Amino acid sequence: MAVIGSGPAGFYTAYRVMAKTATRIDMYEALPVPFGLVRFGVAPDHPEVKNCQEKFEEVAQSPDFRFVGNVAVGDASSNTHNPNGAHVPLAALARHYDAIVFAYGASKDRKLGVPGEDLRGVYAARDFVGWYNGLPSGEEGQEHSSGDLNNRIVTDLARADTDTAVVIGQGNVALDVARMLLEHVDVLRKTDMSEEALEALSRSRIKRVHVVGRRGPMQAAFTIKEVRELMKLPGVGLHPFDTATLLPPKLKDLPRAQRRLMEVVAKGSVTPLSEANKMWSLDFCLAPKQFSAGDDAGRVAMATFEQTRLTDPFDSNAQVERTGELMDVPTQLVFRSIGYRSQALAGFDDLGIPFDDRRGMILNDGLGRVLRDVRSPDASMTTKPFPGFYCAGWVKRGPTGVIASTMEDAFTTADAIVNDWQSEAPFLAGSEEGGSGWDGVQAEVDTAGAKVVTWADWQKIDQVELDKGQQLGKPRSKFTRTEDMLAVLG
Ligand SMILES: Cc1cc2nc3c(=O)[nH]c(=O)nc-3n(C[C@H](O)[C@H](O)[C@H](O)COP(=O)(O)OP(=O)(O)OC[C@H]3O[C@@H](n4cnc5c(N)ncnc54)[C@H](O)[C@@H]3O)c2cc1C
Numbered sequence: 001m002a003v004i005g006s007g008p009a010g011f012y013t014a015y016r017v018m019a020k021t022a023t024r025i026d027m028y029e030a031l032p033v034p035f036g037l038v039r040f041g042v043a044p045d046h047p048e049v050k051n052c053q054e055k056f057e058e059v060a061q062s063p064d065f066r067f068v069g070n071v072a073v074g075d076a077s078s079n080t081h082n083p084n085g086a087h088v089p090l091a092a093l094a095r096h097y098d099a100i101v102f103a104y105g106a107s108k109d110r111k112l113g114v115p116g117e118d119l120r121g122v123y124a125a126r127d128f129v130g131w132y133n134g135l136p137s138g139e140e141g142q143e144h145s146s147g148d149l150n151n152r153i154v155t156d157l158a159r160a161d162t163d164t165a166v167v168i169g170q171g172n173v174a175l176d177v178a179r180m181l182l183e184h185v186d187v188l189r190k191t192d193m194s195e196e197a198l199e200a201l202s203r204s205r206i207k208r209v210h211v212v213g214r215r216g217p218m219q220a221a222f223t224i225k226e227v228r229e230l231m232k233l234p235g236v237g238l239h240p241f242d243t244a245t246l247l248p249p250k251l252k253d254l255p256r257a258q259r260r261l262m263e264v265v266a267k268g269s270v271t272p273l274s275e276a277n278k279m280w281s282l283d284f285c286l287a288p289k290q291f292s293a294g295d296d297a298g299r300v301a302m303a304t305f306e307q308t309r310l311t312d313p314f315d316s317n318a319q320v321e322r323t324g325e326l327m328d329v330p331t332q333l334v335f336r337s338i339g340y341r342s343q344a345l346a347g348f349d350d351l352g353i354p355f356d357d358r359r360g361m362i363l364n365d366g367l368g369r370v371l372r373d374v375r376s377p378d379a380s381m382t383t384k385p386f387p388g389f390y391c392a393g394w395v396k397r398g399p400t401g402v403i404a405s406t407m408e409d410a411f412t413t414a415d416a417i418v419n420d421w422q423s424e425a426p427f428l429a430g431s432e433e434g435g436s437g438w439d440g441v442q443a444e445v446d447t448a449g450a451k452v453v454t455w456a457d458w459q460k461i462d463q464v465e466l467d468k469g470q471q472l473g474k475p476r477s478k479f480t481r482t483e484d485m486l487a488v489l490g
Pocket residue numbers: 004005006007008009010028029030031034035036037038041042043046049071072073074078103104105106107129173176340345392393394395400401402403404406
């Protein structure tokens with residue numbers, strides 16, 4: 001079986017399938033290093049969340065598991081973060097495996113689609129998160145490369161006139177971004193945050209962060225642990241919001257989890273505003289309208305929002321109507337944190353694998369079997385499982401869910417694969433041709449220009465990062481350029 005992607009979805013699917021059947025697994029990863037968002041998404045000050053890597057390392061120890069790192073499936077555009085990587089076409093994989101699991105996550109971000117979104121100083125949260133977590137950039141110096149983007153973030157954070165940041169969206173990623181901007185940099189120095197990001201954040205002059213939602217507190221996507229962390233940040237105060245109109249009069253009547261969350265939000269920060277040296281706010285019922293430049297043309301100076309009205313402020317599913325009333329927030333730095341986005345892999349069209357662009361997910365039966373339209377003998381179209389193709393994780397259900405729910409989801413996919421195999425359902429042709437896996441793919445595709453990273457190679461990179469981290473008094477010091485990762489391997 002081929003698994004595309006080495007994040008939680010890929011590893012948990014591999015783990016479960018290997019536990020239930022004798023299966024050989026090749027795991028393809030576009031980057032030279034594994035673990036997806038566990039390495040490049042999870043906030044550096046949440047090291048305990050990364051403990052799942054221990055389970056993944058256990059999976060990788062199996063003699064039936066092979067890591068094919070630094071190899072993207074698709075075409076050259078499939079490896080935007082790694083110009084030093086190889087790529088193999090999906091069609092080649094389809095010829096050499098019994099089954100293929102798409103677990104390649106969401107490597108793009110959603111856009112707001114409002115005027116001014118491309119002004120300097122307006123960033124995707126995904127780019128900021130990738131930057132502070134050391135996600136390798138594309139080729140330095142290339143127009144629009146993420147290397148240039150990282151340089152822009154570094155410069156913009158340290159500008160003398162930049163003291164107010166706006167984060168759009170009220171999910172947990174938005175809170176991660178706000179926390180990184182507000183937390184004392186000495187706390188972050190003890191984490192695996194990249195050296196470059198630490199240096200830039202130590203020079204940041206951000207004193208005020210607006211976390212803006214188009215709906216209210218009862219509809220917010222963040223969760224209690226994450227909001228509580230912000231409330232407890234030393235020296236950081238929360239501006240109060242209008243609890244009278246946005247929260248129900250009797251919080252105690254709410255279901256327990258929601259009541260506790262609303263109590264934390266209503267209580268506010270431990271540090272009173274009068275004693276705070278940095279501040280933040282949860283700005284509710286504001287829909288982004290536009291961003292505009294000031295004297296410095298091309299650079300954001302103002303975020304304009306339209307006030308919204310909730311159909312029912314106390315209903316967690318409430319929608320909003322726009323009121324026409326505008327509100328300006330002067331700001332020099334904006335992060336849109338409205339969700340990640342998956343896209344189709346190059347090769348989907350040729351193979352007939354359907355992708356829902358709007359929801360950013362592969363069409364599947366909810367259990368992980370990829371679906372496709374098939375013409376019946378009477379010429380009508382029906383949707384049926386596409387033999388041998390499966391999906392798991394964010395590319396299966398859209399870019400939401402924590403590692404625990406991604407694990408559950410991956411287990412569901414693995415169970416579908418095992419059930420299909422045991423009930424002798426049709427699979428890909430790989431078994432008929434001897435299922436030669438990566439050996440067969442490699443014989444067919446020229447990857448000679450790029451180093452293919454094995455698990456043993458990754459362990460060498462890992463060790464160098466850990467050793468360097470120890471010298472600096474932190475858990476790990478990550479390589480942020482793929483050429484530096486590969487240089488470890490000689
Ligand atoms: C900023 C952020 C912070 C988060 N923090 C937490 C947290 O604290 N706690 C928590 O429980 N959850 C957290 N999550 C959620 C968690 O990270 C996800 O649930 C989980 O990572 C999704 O797993 P996945 O395997 O589907 O995708 P990913 O983790 O994104 O893995 C996909 C992998 O596929 C690889 N890939 C992509 N394209 C290709 C290709 N063409 N060929 C080969 N490989 C490819 C990628 O490089 C990546 O390694 C966070 C998410 C984000 C965005």
